[in-house]
Amino acid sequence: MAPRNPESETTSTLTEDTDQLGLDAVVKPEEVNEEDPPMKIVWKNVGIFSVLHLAALYSITLIPWSLPLTWAWVLVYCFFTAVGVTAGAHRLWSHRAYKAKTPLRVFLAFLQSAALQNNIFDWVRDHRVHHKYSETNADPHNATRGFFFSHVGWLMVKKHPKVLAKGKLISLQDMYNDPVVMIQKRFYKTSVLLMCFILPTVVPWYFWGETLWNSFYLASILRYTLVLNATWLVNSAAHIWGNKPYDKTINPSNNLGVALGAVGEGFHNYHHVFPHDYAASEFGVRLNVTTMFIDVMAFLGLASDRKTVSPKTIQMRKERTGEKSIKSS
Ligand code: ST9
Ligand code: ZN
Ligand code: ZN
Numbered sequence: 001m002a003p004r005n006p007e008s009e010t011t012s013t014l015t016e017d018t019d020q021l022g023l024d025a026v027v028k029p030e031e032v033n034e035e036d037p038p039m040k041i042v043w044k045n046v047g048i049f050s051v052l053h054l055a056a057l058y059s060i061t062l063i064p065w066s067l068p069l070t071w072a073w074v075l076v077y078c079f080f081t082a083v084g085v086t087a088g089a090h091r092l093w094s095h096r097a098y099k100a101k102t103p104l105r106v107f108l109a110f111l112q113s114a115a116l117q118n119n120i121f122d123w124v125r126d127h128r129v130h131h132k133y134s135e136t137n138a139d140p141h142n143a144t145r146g147f148f149f150s151h152v153g154w155l156m157v158k159k160h161p162k163v164l165a166k167g168k169l170i171s172l173q174d175m176y177n178d179p180v181v182m183i184q185k186r187f188y189k190t191s192v193l194l195m196c197f198i199l200p201t202v203v204p205w206y207f208w209g210e211t212l213w214n215s216f217y218l219a220s221i222l223r224y225t226l227v228l229n230a231t232w233l234v235n236s237a238a239h240i241w242g243n244k245p246y247d248k249t250i251n252p253s254n255n256l257g258v259a260l261g262a263v264g265e266g267f268h269n270y271h272h273v274f275p276h277d278y279a280a281s282e283f284g285v286r287l288n289v290t291t292m293f294i295d296v297m298a299f300l301g302l303a304s305d306r307k308t309v310s311p312k313t314i315q316m317r318k319e320r321t322g323e324k325s326i327k328s329s
Helices: 045-062 067-092 102-113 118-132 146-151 161-167 174-178 179-186 188-208 213-236 256-261 268-273 289-299 310-319
Strands: 011-014 306-309
Touching: 067 102, 067 118, 067 161, 067 188, 067 213, 102 118, 102 179, 102 188, 118 161, 118 174, 118 179, 118 289, 118 306, 146 213, 174 179, 179 188, 213 256, 289 306
Parallel strands: 011 306
Antiparallel strands: none
């Protein structure tokens, strides 16, 4: 087990299993589920996601005809795109699990634009609603509607009226107060054009003579589609399959496959119980590249106040509500 460091001066340990944002206080389905109008399909999005995935399949056929340096670039850019989502939109902005100085917040905002998963503001709003109203009609990607809906289907239909209604009750004052978030929201389309399409395409062409065609399909289209699906697996697979060592009454589960693919975000049973832990896991850096990244940023003086949960609190919670005879990972 990787050592945790709850006593370190840059890490604050919460002794109670409560979340300042109130996101661990899950609302029960019967409080939200009384109306269920038919889903309205948004055909434009069905078309876009279909073409994107076909283009990603075509991109795979280009791999043998492209340069090894381009493959390396795709992997590196996958990593940084993922970190923009996990260390940025998720752990920093949605859960305030640590603090980041302005240069790091700017860097993460650019990386989050490379992920093209909506701007930080909208991402955070949907994610906070997801935690608070998990598995109800107010959950944007309610996994009780099945794998496909929680994976990508929710982006192909109009949102349930309960999502919009309950979303308006979620506190977003910290987002309004963060100039980096508001500037990224304002210039989102430009930043996506630059970070998701132009930069990843131009680098292999300019620096090692890759064709623009290969660069575009591999570093933009394939990389984007891979990171999208890795992210979506947290909403789908990790809400359906896995272990529940911390709370057996909820659907979010610890799923090692997802933890690997989603750079440390697969300990989802833990994360829904302790959403404010900056490691999103009981095990610190183990199978958790995002935690390593945040730790490196703390070492460089760019991140601080990394919140963790004390081992005693975790143990008590396991004994109270966890699946017995299941190891945490
Ligand atoms: C994408 C997002 O992929 C992925 C998020 C994943 C989250 C994962 C979390 C898991 C944990 C973290 C793990 C990370 C792992 C990473 C691993 C990496 C390797 N509350 O939206 P509209 C308002 S996006 C309150 O049009 P419709 C809104 O402000 C992919 N209000 O709703 C607006 O108000 P106004 C790329 C809300 O019409 C109005 O409602 N993006 C809320 O129902 C209408 O908003 C796309 O493809 C809320 N929650 O349409 C875009 N939400 O009118 C896809 C909205 O006043 N989206 N409002 O301005 C769309 O096209 C549409 O949103 C829609 C719904 C069709 C889905
Ligand atoms: Zn979840
Ligand atoms: Zn979360």
